[in-house]
Amino acid sequence: MTTLPKRIIKETERLVSDPVPGISAEPHEDNLRYFDVSIEGPQQSAYENGVFRLELFLPDEYPMEPPKVRFLTKIYHPNIDRLGRICLDVLKTNWSPALQIRTVLLSIQALLATPNPNDPLANDVAEDWIADEDAAIAKAKHWTALYACRPPPPSPTGPSETNN
Amino acid sequence: MTRNIYMDDNDVYEFQAEDDDGDDDDDDDEFSIEFYNHKDNDSVIFQNDIFCEDELDQQVPLRHKGIMSKIVDCKYKEYGDEDKGILEDDLPIIEYSCLTAGNIYSLMLNRASKLQPVFNIPISDVIVLLQKYNWCEERMLEAYTDDAKAVLDSAGILIGENSELFSRLKTRDGFVCPICCESSETMKTFSLECGHEYCLTCYQHYISDKLNVGNIIKCMNCELALKNDDIDIIMGEGSSTKLMLSSIKGFIQKHSQYYKWCPFTDCKYVIHVKNTMSLTQLNRKYLSPYVICDNKHQFCFNCSLEVHAPCDCIVASFWVRKAQEESENLNWMLQNTKECPKCNVNIEKNGGCNHMTCRSCSYEFCWLCEGDWSTHKGSYYQCILYDEKKQNKKGDDEKKIKLHKYSYYYKLFNVHESSAQLDMKLGLTVEQKVKSLQDNLGISWIEGQFIPEAIEKIVNGRTVLKWSFAVAYYSDHSHNMYKILEQNQMELSKAVEELSELLEIKDPKQIMDRKLDFYNMSDYVEKRSNALVECGRELLIKGICIPRDS
DSSP: OOOOOHHHHHHHHHHHHSOOTTEEEEEOSSOTTEEEEEEEOOTTSTTTTOEEEEEEEOOTTTTTSOOEEEEOSOOOBTTBOTTOBBOOGGGTTTOOTTOOHHHHHHHHHHHHHSOOTTSOSSHHHHHHHHHOHHHHHHHHHHHIIIIISSOOOSSOSOTHHHHO | OOOOOOGGGTTTEEEEEOOOOSOOOGGGOSSOOOOTTOHHHHHHHHHTOGGGTTTSOTTSOGGGTTOOSOOEEEEEOOSSSSOOSOOOSOOOOEEEEEEEHHHHHHHHHHHHHHHHHHHTSOHHHHHHHHHHTTTOHHHHHHHHHHOHHHHHHHHTOOOOTTTTTOOOEEEESSOOOTTTOOOOTTEEEEEOTTOOEEEHHHHHHHHHHHTTTOSOOBOSSSSOBOOHHHHHHHHOTTHHHHHHHHHHHHHHHHTTTTEEEOOSTTOOEEEEESOTHHHHHHHHTTOOOEEEOTTOOEEETTTOOSOOTTSOHHHHHHHHHHHHHHHHHHHHHHHHEEEOTTTOOEEEOOSSOSEEEOTTTOOEEETTTOOBGGGGTTSTTOOTTHHHHHHHGGGOOHHHHHHHHHHHHHHHHHHHHHHHHHHHHHHHHHHHHHHHHHHHHOOOTGGGGHHHHHHHHHHHHHHHHHHHHHHHHTBOTTSHHHHHHHHHHHHHHHHHHHHHHHHHOOOHHHHHHTHHHHHHHHHHHHHHHHHHHHHHHHHHHTTOBOOOOO
């Protein structure tokens, strides 16, 4: 593997020394571009009290290309699909090299606080959301309790661990 | 005034290169920018036009170098002088010009300099604005008069008194680039007026991919736009042109009603039709707007297919679609299978003798004559009944006939297509043929031109013939006009084959001896082509040829 760019080293150091409240991101030992991320559901949102696990990968072109982020925990959200893919402008067209891992994760946390059913990724969820918001929020809360509030699973690390 | 006539195309069009001085009537055309009434300026720009060099590649005839906004009028000549009664005198004229993306950009630049006093901002800012509004100045002006500040803000243009004095490029010691986190003693950095400063290497990485997209490139940390000068500072002289051309390409794609890329492989020309009214008028008369780019590629502006007369675009598209759907299966089936004479199942013979037993109906027949095997006892392979059998088959079910009918026309279409391709290949070697005439017999170049002319006629003739089979396929075969079409097809194919024979002659002396034949035959092929085109068109006009999916 080529040496890790300074930028990634610095960002990783800062994520550890000065973590963002409610968010943790740790690189894998065998691949320093792959991060295990967990984000706490924002307060007063349908995802409150949930802890959502994500994976984050920095492609070779990072920071010219955005990081690739995906939810691993099941979540009921109009902008996140069944595979955990996220529809977020800063991960796509509005990415700028001046953004960082921490800003991206903060944006994702903000997305949890403000779902946007008018620009959906998961169409079925968005339809439910528009048709009956209260019911949708109740369902999101239910899913949070069901999937995001369990004690940590027996294998504490990400899925790539199981491959080895 | 007719300045040059395209020698290669004299059977269908006559081209006029003429000055078009102020009669632009595209004010109603919201996308089109008036290129044409600033002739003098255009030419000047074009001469200094560094980025057009690669666009105007080697194949472009000399006469076009330096003449950019040439207006080419295309007028339909009546097909054949023998008036058949359905010819209109006032056929619409398609006015078009052949440009490259570089040409269009130069014209846009020219417009930008005209607009600059209106906005009272630097010309580089006007270009950014134009880019933002996809080079549509009407929309841009409208938005600007509505809310100038919002327009400028959204495009990332800063109106500052000292912006020109701002030093963008610096060499800094001890600066840590926030993007790559690197630092060195002589780090070159770049920043816009916003002060977001990053190292030059990062900026280069950032920009390089975006040059192909064509959108406005912004500061990495805010909405401020990089102007062409900035891009050239960072990426090197001329880089902004790449961005501009990408942006122009987007413009062309968006306005495909007025602009079409030449569909031929690797051709860089764009045809711009100003008056799209004439297109609909032509359509109504079952004619198609054929245009020619400066590489002499001729195509239909409507559907971007090759010249498909006598078909109109609808028949042509039906035919092409059908060919795509069916041709592969059909080709294979035609080559490898025969239908069981009794149950019409397609049978592939993959070995063994000619005594076939149909697996689906157990009918025993002869592979050669498709006749009953029982009649072959004792006299194998003497299939004298062949012709009669074929005649008898005509009463079969409709589906099969349809497929047969289609495959019949499709085969003819293909034959002429491949022949035309061969003729075109022959055309490539024709220079040598002419040269050998020059060398061996001392014939002047101009005198030898009858050969390339003949090739062109034959290729055109084959194209007409080819597409006439599409018309034939969709026509009502019981109609009298169809018989006339068939007659015309026969005449043309005879003529084409005769001319083709002439072109096979290799001996230079013999070629010169038969020069008159060449002339006569070429002329005849042209006349026959025109007659067939007109005949096909009549079938369309009279509703005898109606394309439909089956």
